[in-house]
Amino acid sequence: MQAILLKDVDGLGDAGTVVSVARGYMRNYLQPRGLAEEATAGRVAEVLRREERRKVQEERLREQAAEQVDLLNRTILTLKAKAGDDGRLFGSITAGDVADAIFEARKIKVDRHKVMVEPAIRAVGTYTVPVELAPGLNAEVKTIVSPLLD
Numbered sequence: 001m002q003a004i005l006l007k008d009v010d011g012l013g014d015a016g017t018v019v020s021v022a023r024g025y026m027r028n029y030l031q032p033r034g035l036a037e038e039a040t041a042g043r044v045a046e047v048l049r050r051e052e053r054r055k056v057q058e059e060r061l062r063e064q065a066a067e068q069v070d071l072l073n074r075t076i077l078t079l080k081a082k083a084g085d086d087g088r089l090f091g092s093i094t095a096g097d098v099a100d101a102i103f104e105a106r107k108i109k110v111d112r113h114k115v116m117v118e119p120a121i122r123a124v125g126t127y128t129v130p131v132e133l134a135p136g137l138n139a140e141v142k143t144i145v146s147p148l149l150d
Helices: 023-030 041-073 095-106
Strands: 002-005 018-020 036-038 076-081 088-093 121-123 125-134 137-147
Touching: 002 023, 002 041, 023 036, 041 095, 041 125, 041 137, 076 088, 076 095, 088 137, 095 125, 095 137, 121 125, 121 137
Parallel strands: 076 137
Antiparallel strands: 002 018, 002 036, 088 121, 125 137
């Protein structure tokens, strides 16, 4: 019997795929748990249309991310922080600080978890900070840390 998976099922497939399963497995396990439904011609066509729309949207988002990577590769951020005479910061520049600076400079919202400031910036200088915008699409933002003058 054919079934459309509503959720990911280990060993069977991902949500939205049409799989062939035993009638008893479908009736006793998959349907009661809301994991699958019977595949009718109309439902299969609907799943295929939904999958096509998802692919188009995913491609559109990937193109936007590629444009943002190009823009961020050309971006130079200047961050000011309190520093001692030897150039060491009182504190550090974190991924959240860099993400906020990117938003202020380019109006691109970047999750701070996708900004790779490892280890944290603790001295005045110029740094290249990698930023992951999408899987496989990384930008490198030039970041200049200068002392805050009182």
